[in-house]
Amino acid sequence: MADFIQVIDPGHGGHDPGAVANGLREKDLTLKIALYTRDxxxxxxxxxxxxxxxxxxxxxSLSDRADFANRLGADHFCSIHINAGGGEGFESYIYNGSYxxxxxxxxxxxxxxxxxxxETKFANRGKKEANLAILRETKMPAVLTENGFIDNKNDADFLKSDDNLRKFALAHAHGLAKAHGWKPKAKPVTKSPTSRKVFYRVVAGSFADRENAEKRVRELKEKGLDSFIDVYRA
Known part of the structure; x- marks a missing residue:
């Protein structure tokens, strides 16, 4: 069966910083969330x-983003953004046309x-529809997420933490997996300490003189006991 193709679109970039406030730029935040989501x-x-x-x-450009997903024959498209305009919380959009x-x-x-x-505990601003080019021009199901308001101090303080950006990313990963029914990878099986083989080493003497040590090895071997000399410095 062919792999599911998921396109993640970090909003803005380059000479287009997106929304800017509280020492943050939208283009930087969206890229981090997108990279973490992919990983x-x-x-x-x-x-x-x-x-x-x-x-x-x-x-x-918006058209190049949509064309990229369309050429791939993607199964789903998710565009990640940070909001502005004095609000607070999380909202999402799909295209408002008839399709x-x-x-x-x-x-x-x-x-x-x-x-x-x-997962993020952000205020829920609702599930919305709009005539956005990035949603209109993609040929597969597409969603745009607005992950907090960069010009709201509380939201911005949250977004300044890399750990919190990872929370948004993990929430996207979990949500997409649940929506599409992705199968979790099997966790590697590790042996518990009690299931591992245990070996015991018997020390049959310590000698300052190598000749005496070699003599003890010969004596043990004559008795059918495997032995060796382990050199260490005190």
Whole structure:
């Protein structure tokens, strides 16, 4: 069976910083969340290939982002953004037009949205629709997430922590996995200490003179006991 193709789109980049406030730039935050999301998905789930529309600080036009996903034949598209405008909390968007995959797009978005709100504890601003080019031009189910308000001090303080950006990323990974039914990777089996073989070493003497040590080895070997000289310095 072919791998599931998930495209993650870090909003803005290059000469387009996105929203800027409280010492933060949207383009930096979205890239970090996207990179962490990709890594979590690859680490946790089987049969999923994650592609990013950008993996560094470069500008990519909206049409190029959509074209990239369309050329890949992606199964799902998730665009990651940070909000602005004085609000607070998390919200998500799908395209507001009429299209055959809209029921599926809504269902997938609903699962992802609920997972992110539950895991980050951010205020839930709702599941919304809008005529956004990045959602309109992609041919597969697509969602855009707005992960807090950069111009809200409380949200911005949260977003300044790399650990909190990882929380958003892990929530995206979990939500996408739940929405698409991805299979978790099997955890490696490690032996418990009680199940490991135990060996005991018997020391038959310590000698300052090597000749005496060699004599003891010969004596033990004559009795059928395997032995060797281990040199150490006190």
């Amino acid at each position: 979590y998905i690859h680490e946790l789930y089987e049969g999923v290939k994650v592609y990013l529309t950008r993996d560094k600080d470069v500008f990519v 055959s995959s809209k029921p599926k797009t809504q269902a997938l978005r609903n699962v992802l949205h609920d997972a992110i709100v539950a």
